Amino acid sequence: MDSNSATPFAIYNGKIVSRGNLWSDVLALAAQLPDRPYIFNLCENRYLFCICLLAAAARGQICLLPPAGQMAVILEMLRDYPGAYIAREHAPQQAGLDWFEVAAPNANTTASPPHFDWQRIAVIAFTSGSTGKPKPCPHSLNTFKTSAEMAVSSLGLAEQQLLMLSTTPPQHMYGLETSVFWPLFSQLVLHDGRPFFAEDIRQTIKTAPWPTLLASTPTHLRSLIKTDAPRDNLAGIISATDTLSEKLAGETAAILGQSPREIYGSTETLSFASRETLRKNLWRPYSGCRLIQDKSGQTRLESKHLPKAVLLQDSVQIEADGRFAVLGRDQDMVKIGGKRASLTELNRRLKDIDGVEDGFCFIQENGRLAAVVVSQLSSQAIRLGLQPYVDEVFLPRKIHSVAVIPRNETGKLAKTELEKLLAELV
Structure with a gap:
């Protein structure tokens, strides 16, 4: 983390928040949180989400990130985590829920980071449920820190001051990594919003005080290239959550002026590889990551950000230099x-x-x-x-x-x- 308290960390409500202000807000919020073991961080504003996660970690509380924001999903998960409470900006529609209202203290003072237990579980994220019941994936702050440092270094972003704009919610691992932890452990600047419509994305990029790095999905890119696209002030594009086809990558590069970079990973592993779709078909692992394949064809990721090797759900083909191709999941294969x-x-x-x-x-x-x-x-x-x-x-x-x-x-x-x-x- 940047030790300079005056360094910009985020844009919140249109104003620049320094790193010193961030830690002041985190400490003030941590003092207000109820004394409970688990917190459902449902904040929609990305800066409020960030300070809520860090305040909970400072208090030794585990931040639960549900796979979907629907209240029925939350109620189902509350049965598995007794003592959990909901944190968000506005009251839930369903009455009778134990919830805490998150508001930025907006301290004009600065502070140093609180003491964190970096090895303790700080976040339990859940898989999307696209293949069945969501699975809990516990991670420590050290896992996120090491992963973020590997990612920004491998992507050449470690020394760049760019606005990090994400179309993905911070409760999703892709959004959490790129838009919260990447800025926290680099010079990237967090943007507190989540523009959904193409025009909102265009206007945000156009008016941003820094060149902007857009972290998005193929679904959003398809809609974005159909509009008056934001070429000016766009410094780069990151894509994940679904395969970016060469056709869509080519159209994106031609219309937006930036060749998209894909990152690859999962809720269990975080991101660990990247490729520039228009130039390379193979994925290159971040420095510090490597894939190991056993005789049965199962593949595990070994990396310095993970406490132990993690089994991949995808079938992959590994080249001699460590790069790999993704062949798909076994349940994804059809035979006719x-x-x-x-x-x-x-x-x-x-x-x-x-x-x-x-x-x-x-x-x-x-x-x-x-x-x-x-x-x-x-x-x-x-x-x-x-x-x-x-x-x-x-x-x-x-x-x-x-x-x-x-x-x-x-x-x-x-x-x-x-x-x-x-x-x-x-």
């Missing part, structure tokens, strides 16, 4: 007519078709492939768009058109939402 294909790859090809706004493929009960799309194109036109890239057996026999696909803030489709959508198809 003796041939195999990845649903992720099929989805990527589907969404790359001009005229398809969104879409995904799935296996029907009869074992045949089908698709759901948001598009005005005919089913035949969509099949023709897939034909040059997809084997005949993987062309969807049935294509359903819907008005919208219910994705979450990171562009993912949770298993429960997927099942509900498929049940409604006729």
